[in-house]
Amino acid sequence: MLRISIVGAGAIGRIHAHNVARHNGARLAYICDVNPEAASALASEHGGRAVGSIGDAVGDDVDGVIIASSTASHGDVANACIAAGKPFLCEKPLASDLSTAAKIVESVRAANLVAGMAFNRRFDPQYAGIKTAVANGEIGKMECILITSRTASAPTLDFIKTSGGLFGEKGSHFYDLVRWITGEHPIELFAMGAALINPSFADVGEVDTAMTSMRLPSGTLCQFDFSWRAAYGQDERLEVCGSKGMLQTQQAPSGPFTRFAASGMTHSGLMPTWFERFEETYKVELDVFFEAIASEGRDGLPTLADGLAAQQLADMAKQSARDGAPVLIPASG
Amino acid sequence: MLRISIVGAGAIGRIHAHNVARHNGARLAYICDVNPEAASALASEHGGRAVGSIGDAVGDDVDGVIIASSTASHGDVANACIAAGKPFLCEKPLASDLSTAAKIVESVRAANLVAGMAFNRRFDPQYAGIKTAVANGEIGKMECILITSRTASAPTLDFIKTSGGLFGEKGSHFYDLVRWITGEHPIELFAMGAALINPSFADVGEVDTAMTSMRLPSGTLCQFDFSWRAAYGQDERLEVCGSKGMLQTQQAPSGPFTRFAASGMTHSGLMPTWFERFEETYKVELDVFFEAIASEGRDGLPTLADGLAAQQLADMAKQSARDGAPVLIPASG
Amino acid sequence: MLRISIVGAGAIGRIHAHNVARHNGARLAYICDVNPEAASALASEHGGRAVGSIGDAVGDDVDGVIIASSTASHGDVANACIAAGKPFLCEKPLASDLSTAAKIVESVRAANLVAGMAFNRRFDPQYAGIKTAVANGEIGKMECILITSRTASAPTLDFIKTSGGLFGEKGSHFYDLVRWITGEHPIELFAMGAALINPSFADVGEVDTAMTSMRLPSGTLCQFDFSWRAAYGQDERLEVCGSKGMLQTQQAPSGPFTRFAASGMTHSGLMPTWFERFEETYKVELDVFFEAIASEGRDGLPTLADGLAAQQLADMAKQSARDGAPVLIPASG
């Protein structure tokens, strides 16, 4: 049984605590949060000991750490894990600035530590299935990729001030998906954004609705459409079109049957939030992380370098949207 | 240009008059109805001369006749066509009793006259496509056939008294479809009916909701589900299942786009009535009838013998529902 | 933690053992099978002690029993549970003959024992959702119910000789669903069957393909279409049509995305077998059974009387198909 510490007892930390507690191969060691009550509450619900300092959560009786604290603390927690030699799984972003993140990537590489980014969408059967089908050549040469992600509700203005914004919080997931599916890093990017849902986002230089266009080295063109409002539920779609055909995820209705009435044929709507839509991916993500700890292999675990690359793209998109200008990206290794 | 007479200026007669008037290869010669005003109204709208007697509608200046009058008159009109040597297309049933119908089949055969039953559903691309796919062996050996037909509204009690009832008016279309798709005539049949929509139908021995089960000589089992009420539009479906797969028609929504809202995903409903659903088939039916007149070939034209066979099955179903007993059908040629 | 014995280490017993072992509120006490190796194998995989006699599986250290042994033994095992005062969940049928089954229903009632039939389909969200929607009056007065159940593969001739046959093994699930959704017991029934998949079934008086028609006291008509062959996966559908609209389950594709190619738009097929389609229902069923044991309430647990009623209907359907005659059913309480 792996002994797992969770750093951060907020929304995402709660999901991980719930899943670790129910996992056959792991149990909770420590729940660490700067807010002692939050840590205690989560520990009393799912097991593990509540602690207030990261140092108490990376001791000898710990096999791995899940970093789910606030963005600003990610870098420090990651560095504490590296110092203690503890494998970790980090919610995005890896650190609040790119240079800190890059140093962490380097330290982990030097220490040959098992560490991964929590890009849970990679574990969704829709996205994983399309990656496989593309790799199998089902659609020939890729030509364009379209991704839509609209979420039921927007974060608060307070959250948005210290967070990665729409491009960082939402966009990085999908920039990562494109990199993962294609194996390519974009060479050109343009973003256009607006504060249509909460106009006060504009006052802090943020947006809640945005389009991004990208060009990949192979020539493939990509479009992303992000929104923090979807009155009709979590709407997330991906399609990949190539010389021989097209693959498209389904907008699966949340309900099990169809109503036929004089007013039309109605399915229940989409899933209400991202959580119901992607609940299962968090479990698979743990399986992969725990397997990586046990085997010291890393197959299937999104790397920290992946996390850094997605963060760079999100930063560029934000910059592009602010400047109203495209960004040319030097080819990376 | 073929000169076509239409006998009967009611609902179906109007559809045919409209279509003949717009056909490139035909024009209306006479509109015949016992009600002179109805005939005149239709003639003034679509052309042709209004007449009151069948004798006036089968003269030398007529190339073909469409029989769309009341059921009770079909036999007499058909015989008048035969006497005048005029090709005709007859709405079901061929005659109000089976022995008259059988004699007409025989007379037409003896006269080698072009004559067909107006089984318009055979000309629907859904049904025709499935017949072809089955013939091509796509589903292997046929094992079961399911047919649903629910219509938006029930006929009146007055109509039902003199009509073929649910099994005759509606059922015969689908008994014909099964014979046409499979090339087989059933050997056993059981029907169960009820007057659920208009309970007074029961007083005249009729039903408005019914199930029929049939066995074909090859062993294939069939089920039919008929109703004269569908609050949600014309609902008509057919599926054929075999050893290798299944073919199923689609319940195509009537509207062109999907609405996503908090209450669900809604398509516009099904077509409101049989007319919108099968409007096109009436046009194709005329093409086939006119081509048969011109070429004296009969390919694709449902035969009078087909009409007689479907009428026999409808009569047996009605009998089975009344007696609560299955009917064994002697193998026919 | 409830201590649960499983009687029968075959296919269904394995499913239950797997689910009990993973249940938060229960653990395996004994695995009982006449074949000691089968019992030992299952116990070594999921826990519990392997025993060979029912007497060893209903001792003081047992809180409940799941009867998943061969049909012929159900009655004896149920009676052993009653004698020991142990709550039990019984796979259908309750006993191999109706009179034994009726006596068990009576004994359980007299002992006020918690005991239920394993009608797992009641726990499927599709079926449960439709029951609720009907009860809420969404479709007005019910008029007809259509049920299709086609399974990927047929049982062997050996199995069929001692089993309940198509009407008992498959049909009883759906006869129960209709009783459960409508709250009515049918008053008339007709069945038509054939051995189309394995013609040797006919030699032992059994069928592999069948239609059933039923009439309910309220007038509602029902149709069932059963087959032990579906080359395209587990195909199970239910629709309920009423005066105000219609509810229809969906044939959800098993795969997550759609392929668009020159040859058409292709979804992955249906679930391969009943197990993938209904895997979750077995877990919910345990929740309900365990809750009933704990609370001595029986809400949501299908009763043994339900099991007896479905078994009676299956017997009547089998009889109807053999005799080629409908069965009139005396109104029951």
Place this chain on the structure above:
Amino acid sequence: MLRISIVGAGAIGRIHAHNVARHNGARLAYICDVNPEAASALASEHGGRAVGSIGDAVGDDVDGVIIASSTASHGDVANACIAAGKPFLCEKPLASDLSTAAKIVESVRAANLVAGMAFNRRFDPQYAGIKTAVANGEIGKMECILITSRTASAPTLDFIKTSGGLFGEKGSHFYDLVRWITGEHPIELFAMGAALINPSFADVGEVDTAMTSMRLPSGTLCQFDFSWRAAYGQDERLEVCGSKGMLQTQQAPSGPFTRFAASGMTHSGLMPTWFERFEETYKVELDVFFEAIASEGRDGLPTLADGLAAQQLADMAKQSARDGAPVLIPASG
């Protein structure tokens, strides 16, 4: 009966000739083409007199003109119509350069002539239905619009040299749709293109695959995804998302039924080309044009100013894609 001249006997001219010949309220007067054989062939098939000069096609015996000749000639033909006072319907673009087009718009306005752009997609029930639903407030405040248009095959390099390119030939239709649905003219635009299908397009500065992003004055963001390759048929979609919900056109399969097999559930594919997909819109377009001639009203007829605006946007998109820079658009009246 309106007497209609068609200028241009190529692919589009043929469609119009076919439809005029079958229209109840019009007949062909002249077919004009620089290639006398093409004009004669079309005239002999559908009626009308073949002529070689535009002057012969705008005489007293002509009520209206359809301009379907090569792009380079549009301006001259339009001016000939204006000089002769003949109503005309012009295939896009109005002229090969914007200043000529602007002068034509002005001349038509001065002459108060009935003249329209052949933006046939406005007459598609999908697009028209969505415009109406948006106007009815069904989705609240509009926030984003997504349009995909992928066509089965690319034009030749020769055609592309003298045509409007991907942004002009294809894009202008969809830029017009957005203007028409929203009633707004964009204020910012960015396009990214590539020659992925026919790399030699790049040699003449053209693309065959492109993305466009647009910002409207109200804040609504739009994305367009164009391709001249779709191995799976004509794929054209539009969705509009707002504060209260989303509207989405359907990718209707071309075939009438669904095949269920071990390999999956397959619908027939999309329509093979734009023609089958939009065949009906050309007929409605004629109805609207002929009604405008007859009534001297212009309701429903896309204006020449609409044509000019779409052409301007297409030019800007082409420029943006070439320069790799966004274009800011001064607010227009």
